[in-house]
Amino acid sequence: MRVALAADHGGVQLRDELLNRLADTGHELIDLGGDGADPTDDYPDFARRLALAIRDGVADRGILVCGSGIGASVAANKVRGIRAAVAHDTYSAHQGVEHDDLNVLCLGGRVIGVEPAVECARAFLGASFSGAERHARRVAKVLAIEAEESRAG
Ligand code: RB5
Numbered sequence: 772m773r774v775a776l777a778a779d780h781g782g783v784q785l786r787d788e789l790l791n792r793l794a795d796t797g798h799e800l801i802d803l804g805g806d807g808a809d810p811t812d813d814y815p816d817f818a819r820r821l822a823l824a825i826r827d828g829v830a831d832r833g834i835l836v837c838g839s840g841i842g843a844s845v846a847a848n849k850v851r852g853i854r855a856a857v858a859h860d861t862y863s864a865h866q867g868v869e870h871d872d873l874n875v876l877c878l879g880g881r882v883i884g885v886e887p888a889v890e891c892a893r894a895f896l897g898a899s900f901s902g903a904e905r906h907a908r909r910v911a912k913v914l915a916i917e918a919e920e921s922r923a924g
Contacts, residue, residue, distance in 0.1 A: 774896065775801040775830035777821040779814040782836025782843070782880035783807030785888055789834060789878075792889045798896060801830055814838075818846035822853045825874055833875040834892055840879035847875050851917060854910075859883045861894040868898035872910045 774793070778786035783805060790800055803820050805812055814837040824830040833855075837843040840857035847855035855875035858864040859882060867873035876895040878888050900906070 772831045772896065773799045773801060773829070775803050775821050775824045775833045776836070777803040777805070777817040777833070778807070778836040778880065779805060779817050779838070779843070780807050780810045780812050781814070781838025782840075782878070785878060785880035785883075785885065786834075786836045788885045789836070789888065789892055792885070793892055793896070796893065796896060814842040815846040818843045818855075819850065821875065822847045822850035822855075826850055826852050831874075832896070834878065834895070835875055836878045836880050838879060838881040840877035840882065844875070844877040847877070851921065854913070858891055858895065859887065861887075861890050864891040864894040865898035868895060869901045870906045870909075871913075872900045872906075 776786050790802060793800060805817055818835055821833045821835050825833055835843040835847055844855045844857050847853050853875055854873050855877055856867055856873055857877045858867055
């Protein structure tokens with residue numbers, strides 16, 4: 772799988788740790804920045820960059836890190852086709868994919884330690900959408916909201 776990673780200044784340290792620690796997963800890791808040089812950089816810029824990479828087929832999934840994970844998830848979810856959420860526990864990280872077809876894992880660099888973050892990322896990357904009828908029906912309803920809203924302009 773091609774996995775894009777991006778972070779604002781609040782998440783860059785954890786993002787760098789993840790790049791190192793996930794190198795053995797066999798996934799292609801794509802670093803989309805930032806470099807943390809600017810302590811006033813804005814999470815929507817990195818969320819947008821990563822979300823568009825998935826929307827445009829450059830990456831299959833993403834891991835987005837900001838201070839809390841919250842702003843990153845709010846911003847990424849504005850892009851069509853993105854299903855992003857903060858998951859700081861392994862159950863949510865894999866169940867989000869299995870039930871909800873999560874494609875972006877958001878993490879808070881100021882909230883979660885490196886070890887649990889790595890475990891969450893591994894749980895997220897190791898999971899697949901179940902395809903069960905009830906899960907597919909629910910995801911289809913989520914996509915219907917998205918389509919309806921984009922028609923409403
Ligand atoms: C940046 O200081 C911080 O607000 C941001 O990384 C994030 O936590 C927002 O949700």
